[in-house]
Amino acid sequence: MNSFNERCYELLKKVPKGKVATYKEIAKALKSKAYRAVGNAMNKNPYAPKVPCHRVIKSNGEIGGFASGAKNKIKLLQKEGIKVRENKIIDFDKHLFKFKTPV
DNA sequence: CTAATGACATTTG
């Protein structure tokens, strides 16, 4: 099964703790602009606890949504050491994980 | 195959 969403999961698994990735960046890392499809994949998230889908946020630094409630997402991020204000990441750029872009 | 959906992004008012 090498679907687009699986690519997202694999990429997400590469995200270390205490870091966050944006839908857009993920899509870009996959050489695509399907940030929407990325969100869709997370929503389905068949690999629920295996994939840190809660580390995925919007490109503007907002939390976005979450299947179990955005609040839960914020809580998890804070637990990882990320500072979150209402619905936005504080040191967003600092916690933003950059994917390795192969040449 | 066609239509509809969505945990988004960008532009315009």
Place this chain on the structure above:
DNA sequence: ACAAATGCCATTA
């Protein structure tokens, strides 16, 4: 800064 409208891509019915 906020709200509304449009675009974009993959998945599912």
